[in-house]
Amino acid sequence: MEAMRSIIQRYRHKRISLAEAGATRHRSIFNGLKALAEDQPDVVIIHDAVRPFVEEDILLRVVTAAKEHGAAGAIRPLVSTVISPSADGCLEHSLDRAKHRASEMPQAFLFDVIYKAYQQCSDYDFEFGTECLQLALKYSHTKAKLVEGPPDLWKVTYKRDLLAARSVIKEKISQEICVVMNTKDEESAGHLLKEVLKKELNCVNVTSTVLDHTGGNVQKFPTDQCYSFICVNVVSSEFQETQKFLSTLEESGLPLLYPVVVVLVHCCDLTLAPLASKMESLMWIRSLAEDMKKRNVLLSGLLLNYSKDEQKLQESFQQGASIIAALVKERSSALAGQLLLA
Amino acid sequence: MEAMRSIIQRYRHKRISLAEAGATRHRSIFNGLKALAEDQPDVVIIHDAVRPFVEEDILLRVVTAAKEHGAAGAIRPLVSTVISPSADGCLEHSLDRAKHRASEMPQAFLFDVIYKAYQQCSDYDFEFGTECLQLALKYSHTKAKLVEGPPDLWKVTYKRDLLAARSVIKEKISQEICVVMNTKDEESAGHLLKEVLKKELNCVNVTSTVLDHTGGNVQKFPTDQCYSFICVNVVSSEFQETQKFLSTLEESGLPLLYPVVVVLVHCCDLTLAPLASKMESLMWIRSLAEDMKKRNVLLSGLLLNYSKDEQKLQESFQQGASIIAALVKERSSALAGQLLLA
Numbered sequence: 001m002e003a004m005r006s007i008i009q010r011y012r013h014k015r016i017s018l019a020e021a022g023a024t025r026h027r028s029i030f031n032g033l034k035a036l037a038e039d040q041p042d043v044v045i046i047h048d049a050v051r052p053f054v055e056e057d058i059l060l061r062v063v064t065a066a067k068e069h070g071a072a073g074a075i076r077p078l079v080s081t082v083i084s085p086s087a088d089g090c091l092e093h094s095l096d097r098a099k100h101r102a103s104e105m106p107q108a109f110l111f112d113v114i115y116k117a118y119q120q121c122s123d124y125d126f127e128f129g130t131e132c133l134q135l136a137l138k139y140s141h142t143k144a145k146l147v148e149g150p151p152d153l154w155k156v157t158y159k160r161d162l163l164a165a166r167s168v169i170k171e172k173i174s175q176e177i178c179v180v181m182n183t184k185d186e187e188s189a190g191h192l193l194k195e196v197l198k199k200e201l202n203c204v205n206v207t208s209t210v211l212d213h214t215g216g217n218v219q220k221f222p223t224d225q226c227y228s229f230i231c232v233n234v235v236s237s238e239f240q241e242t243q244k245f246l247s248t249l250e251e252s253g254l255p256l257l258y259p260v261v262v263v264l265v266h267c268c269d270l271t272l273a274p275l276a277s278k279m280e281s282l283m284w285i286r287s288l289a290e291d292m293k294k295r296n297v298l299l300s301g302l303l304l305n306y307s308k309d310e311q312k313l314q315e316s317f318q319q320g321a322s323i324i325a326a327l328v329k330e331r332s333s334a335l336a337g338q339l340l341l342a
Numbered sequence: 343m344e345a346m347r348s349i350i351q352r353y354r355h356k357r358i359s360l361a362e363a364g365a366t367r368h369r370s371i372f373n374g375l376k377a378l379a380e381d382q383p384d385v386v387i388i389h390d391a392v393r394p395f396v397e398e399d400i401l402l403r404v405v406t407a408a409k410e411h412g413a414a415g416a417i418r419p420l421v422s423t424v425i426s427p428s429a430d431g432c433l434e435h436s437l438d439r440a441k442h443r444a445s446e447m448p449q450a451f452l453f454d455v456i457y458k459a460y461q462q463c464s465d466y467d468f469e470f471g472t473e474c475l476q477l478a479l480k481y482s483h484t485k486a487k488l489v490e491g492p493p494d495l496w497k498v499t500y501k502r503d504l505l506a507a508r509s510v511i512k513e514k515i516s517q518e519i520c521v522v523m524n525t526k527d528e529e530s531a532g533h534l535l536k537e538v539l540k541k542e543l544n545c546v547n548v549t550s551t552v553l554d555h556t557g558g559n560v561q562k563f564p565t566d567q568c569y570s571f572i573c574v575n576v577v578s579s580e581f582q583e584t585q586k587f588l589s590t591l592e593e594s595g596l597p598l599l600y601p602v603v604v605v606l607v608h609c610c611d612l613t614l615a616p617l618a619s620k621m622e623s624l625m626w627i628r629s630l631a632e633d634m635k636k637r638n639v640l641l642s643g644l645l646l647n648y649s650k651d652e653q654k655l656q657e658s659f660q661q662g663a664s665i666i667a668a669l670v671k672e673r674s675s676a677l678a679g680q681l682l683l684a
Contacts, residue, residue, distance in 0.1 A: 083417065100424050102425075163510060330668070340677075341628070
């Protein structure tokens with residue numbers, strides 16, 4: 001209970017009540033229902049925490065179906081054929097895959113239907129039961145409506161599921177990138193970068209914003225879904241401006257849920273300035289990044305050859321975009337503080 | 343057929359015959375069996391290409407069971423409850439999850455048992471059937487032995503499965519790292535790096551090798567499983583030696599299957615040499631990396647502060663190890679050619 005309370009507080013969740021878990025699935029659900037009994041809600045949704053990718057649409061559909069039928073649950077086609085083994089571990093018979101479905105979550109119920117069912121449950125049900133819809137059928141004589149759910153409802157069960165879940169989240173948050181330009185001068189480089197990034201990352205939503213001179217209007221950013229910021233610098237490498245931007249970012253609470261990637265792109269014609277001295281002048285990024293890493297912000301620098309030669313310029317921007325794509329997709333804290341070259 | 347032939351040739355596979363696919367699963371399998379009929383094998387294994395992580399152990403176990411029982415197949419516990427819907431899309435009944443199993447692959451059969459079964463198959467079986475074990479039961483009266491398989495046998499079905507498969511492969515090939523030291527001088531830095539890497543990557547198998555002066559004994563490397571090489575340089579940055587190493591690597595055929603990561607680690611006391619000039623002297627890595635990327639070798643440089651101060655030294659090696667871990671795990675081609683700093 002203490003761990004859950006601290007999670008709720010840390011991520012600033014509202015409108016969550018906790019009920020103590022039981023020794024089995026059905027005992028836990030019954031505890032949850034008892035905790036809701038005072039409020040007498042019309043409809044109750046039951047969901048598994050191990051199915052983290054539930055969308056509003058399927059919640060709406062099971063609730064609507066539950067209002068009409070008393071109970072409803074998400075189902076999916078079977079991926080493998082289901083068989084029933086004999087006592088000696090041999091094939092007894094196999095089920096027709098087309099005539100069966102996997103029962104998934106979420107499920108929704110009229111509160112009275114499911115509460116009445118749980119009040120009548122036998123000890124055997126509480127110990128060995130796995131299916132709430134079955135309880136509604138058995139004890140409340142309510143035939144649940146089955147609603148086809150999306151594949152994202154899968155149960156994170158094995159190690160490979162954790163790996164998949166991590167990739168799904170990374171892919172989701174890399175779909176939104178904000179290109180930040182500090183001055184009017186930076187707009188042409190910024191817009192070019194935006195175009196190349198869109199191609200590189202495939203249908204990603206790249207927005208852009210021009211900061212005011214205080215560096216402070218992060219509030220206007222698409223901050224509720226955007227965890228990647230590409231800051232374009234053409235003229236100079238303003239340490240203070242970057243720092244102001246980073247504090248506003250931190251104040252927004254954005255780095256609370258996911259690591260925020262910030263790439264400081266420095267456009268610079270390398271035929272005019274020697275690379276080594278240019279890199280040396282950007283070394284402040286390293287110590288700033290060390291500091292920001294503790295605050296869940298992954299800061300790195302990208303030195304982009306802003307050549308007058310059209311072909312070289314295209315090449316640099318292309319390479320720069322694939323470096324940015326890698327940083328945005330992988331969110332590797334090991335690469336924070338690095339100065340990359342395109 | 344042409345695509346498959348070119349894959350077999352490209353990856354230098356031996357002992358593979360192709361049979362033309364049919365319109366359904368069972369028609370394809372029957373074609374495969376017909377192609378084998380001349381050789382009259384004792385036992386035949388049927389497997390799905392969409393289950394790429396099959397290990398020798400489970401193959402051995404189904405074959406052994408098939409020799410005794412005539413037929414055998416891998417099974418797994420059910421993750422979700424299986425239900426049967428009524429015609430109007432409502433819950434008819436739910437199956438007891440503990441009494442059912444998911445039928446997976448591989449399956450093994452005495453050749454005669456499965457060939458006889460397929461020869462008697464009805465058109466309905468060929469069109470709608472999903473389970474080979476069922477055919478063996480129905481037409482050859484052979485009760486298949488069910489063998490508990492590992493979770494890795496899962497079917498790569500949805501996009502999330504592709505993401506998981508990619509992560510599983512990346513994790514697998516990042517488990518083996520070879521630290522290459524060119525001279526005796528480099529051994530102390532190399533061994534320190536080895537120790538830190540082992541801790542950083544958690545139970546990874548880090549081997550090391552000292553190259554002869556021609557840079558050429560890649561044959562002695564653990565090359566059949568190792569796709570990551572960390573080359574330690576203490577004294578100088580020998581372009582030619584590196585190039586020799588890379589050609590031997592290429593000749594070994596190693597980069598054929600997976601991208602090979604090569605990190606050139608340059609240890610250098612940064613209080614003695616200015617960072618900028620040191621980096622400039624390593625710029626050759628960039629163009630070499632560009633070239634190697636086309637050959638599926640991802641080359642990058644890591645400049646490591648080989649400080650006399652014990653604490654600073656530890657910090658650099660720690661940071662270096664996490665950078666190497668990120669490069670080895672992600673295998674991102676966008677980061678090839680970068681000079682990283684620890």
